[in-house]
Every structure is written in structure tokens, then in C-alpha cells.
């Protein structure tokens with residue numbers, strides 16, 4: 001019985017460290033989302049629409065990320081598409 | 087100047103009502119005229135923790151709608167002079183409480199009291215925002231648990247954006263109250279420490295309340311646990327209020343009590 005308990009205790013050892021790391025990730029994401037302007041999702045979908053009209057990009061080829069800097073906000077747009085090499 | 091303080095958390099069941107009752111009681115013990123407002127519409131229970139449920143006649147909504155005068159709805163604490171509470175309504179219509187109505191009640195209470203303590207409902211929706219809207223300061227209650235700390239961070243975000251002070255370009259001073267803390271589990275790295283949580287949330291800790299059987303005992307009797315002066319939780323709450331009032335106090339009940347050499351060698355139970 002005691003062995004079993006010790007085993008689980010070892011398994012669970014430092015679960016607080018895991019909790020702390022998970023929280024840091026979650027909270028930085030939450031904070032990022034909070035600072036995003038409300039129009040961002042619409043802007044994103046319109047950008048995707050326009051890009052697709054001109055290129056052969058798939059949804060996964062288009063990456064849009066938002067950054068909030070102290071004085072300015074910024075979006076970073078990364079687009080790639082397959083080239084039609086003859 | 088009256089100070090309006092919201093006790094809030096996001097996550098439910100972390101100890102807001104327990105904390106309100108003891109913080110308000112400790113303030114009144116120090117001679118401050120204090121009123122507690124229960125904002126938990128439909129789930130009122132601050133009156134139960136305060137032990138005055140049988141004297142509830144009118145509630146906050148009755149006052150905002152003019153069905154009752156403020157003086158008729160306020161319940162005087164039976165143990166302490168200068169301590170009052172304003173119960174929540176049992177109605178299921180949560181929208182019955184309005185911003186204007188609450189604002190008028192708080193303005194009237196500011197004339198009479200030093201501290202107005204608002205017991206927030208759980209969640210991050212209208213009820214919680216209404217409870218924090220007029221606050222000058224906040225006590226954010228958190229348990230050392232992932233979901234609770236995350237919700238505390240959300241609540242801090244709302245304090246920074248959805249309160250009247252935020253709308254006026256001012257800040258609501260937020261302090262952290264960690265409850266249900268278990269130093270033994272922290273020692274074994276099974277529970278996040280006070281320092282971990284403080285670092286993540288980046289607001290100062292005003293108190294740490296240990297997990298304690300005294301809390302249930304107190305709520306069973308309808309006596310705020312701070313009246314139980316020998317108990318760990320009672321002492322932790324009175325330290326918390328001393329710090330809240332600006333006193334320097336070292337944290338107690340955050341370190342594991344060292345067992346004697348004998349029990350460490352032979353008793354060895356973790």
C-alpha cells in the first residue's frame with residue numbers, strides 16, 4: 001500500500017511546475033486576445049478572401065498575426081503559394 | 087472618504103463570500119463603519135455566512151426600485167456596532183438590477199460608511215461587472231489552481247476596462263487574496279506557491295488564507311471565521327485586513343510547520 005502511494009507521489013511530483021507553465025502560456029494568450037481590436041476577425045477574413053482571389057494560396061498558407069506594441073499596433077502577414085513551374 | 091471595494095474572482099466557489107464576511111467583520115472590529123452588499127442575485131448567501139438570514143425582509147433590488155427605503159433593507163450585525171449588510175434578491179430575473187440603481191444606492195451608502203464591500207457573483211458576465219463597476223479597489227480571490235488563477239487574470243482585465251474608474255481613465259487598485267492554501271502540498275510541489283501566483287498575476291498579495299476546517303465550522307454557525315480568533319484562518323483574515331489598512335505584516339501559515347526531529351525520523355507520515 002505504502003509503495004503504491006509512493007509511486008503515485010513520484011508520478012505527481014512537481015505537478016505545480018506543470019501548472020505554472022501551463023498557466024503562463026494560457027494567460028499570455030488570453031492577454032493577447034484581450035488587447036486585440038474587435039474588427040480583427042473581419043479584417044482577417046477579408047484579407048484571406050482578397051489573397052485567395054489573386055494567388056493559389058490555401059487557408060494554411062496565409063498567416064496573420066497581431067502584435068500590440070506600446071505605441072502602435074501591427075499585423076504581420078505571411079503568404080505563400082505554389083508556383084506553377086512549367 | 088468612503089472606499090468601495092469589490093471582492094471578485096471569476097471562478098465560483100473560491101471563497102469570495104467567506105472572505106467578504108470576515109474582511110467586513112474585521113474592519114468593523116477596528117471601528118470602521120462597514121456595509122457588505124451581496125450582488126449574487128438569485129443565489130444570495132452572504133446573509134447565511136453572516137448568520138442574519140432570518141432577519142432579511144427587503145433586498146438590494148427592492149431598494150433600487152423604490153419598494154423599500156435603504157434604511158429598511160440594511161440589516162445591522164448582531165455582534166458588532168457599525169457593521170451592516172444589504173442582502174441580494176432571490177429573484178430569478180438577474181436584469182432587475184441596473185447600473186443606475188446600484189449607483190444611487192452606493193452614493194447613498196458613501197454618506198454613512200467608511201467601507202462598502204461588494205460580494206461579487208461568480209463569472210465574468212453582467213452580474214460580476216455590475217458588482218465591480220463602482221469599485222475604487224478590488225480584492226481578487228484566487229485558489230492555487232490553474233482554472234482559478236486564469237479566471238483571476240480575466241477579472242483583472244475587466245477591472246482595467248469595464249469599471250467606471252477605467253472609463254474615466256483611472257485605475258482600480260487590485261490586490262490578491264489567495265485562499266485554501268495548503269503549505270504541505272506547496273512544499274511537495276503539488277500546489278502552486280504564493281510566489282508563483284503573485285508572479286503570474288502581477289498584483290500584490292494582500293493575504294493568504296490556509297485551507298482550514300475552521301471555515302466550514304464558522305459557516306455552519308453563521309459566524310464569520312475571523313471571530314474564531316484562535317483559528318489559523320481567523321488569524322489569517324485579521325492579518326489580511328491589517329495589511330489592507332496599510333500595516334506591514336509578515337505572511338503566516340504559508341510555511342509548513344517543521345515537525346520535531348523525533349517525528350521526522352520515526353513518524354515520517356507526509
Ligand SMILES: Nc1ncnc2c1ncn2[C@@H]1O[C@H](COP(=O)(O)OP(=O)(O)OP(=O)(O)O)[C@@H](O)[C@H]1O
Pocket residue numbers: 095097098099100101102103104105126206207208265266267295296297298299301302305319
Ligand atoms: N480557507 C478555506 N478553507 C476551507 N474551506 C473554505 C475556505 N474558504 C472557503 N471555503 C469553503 O469553500 C466553499 C465556497 O466558499 P464561498 O461560498 O465563500 O465561495 P464563493 O467564491 O463566494 O462562491 P460563489 O462563487 O458560489 O459565490 C464554502 O463551502 C466554504 O466553506
Ligand SMILES: [Mg+2]
Pocket residue numbers: 102103104126131205206207
Ligand atoms: Mg459567494
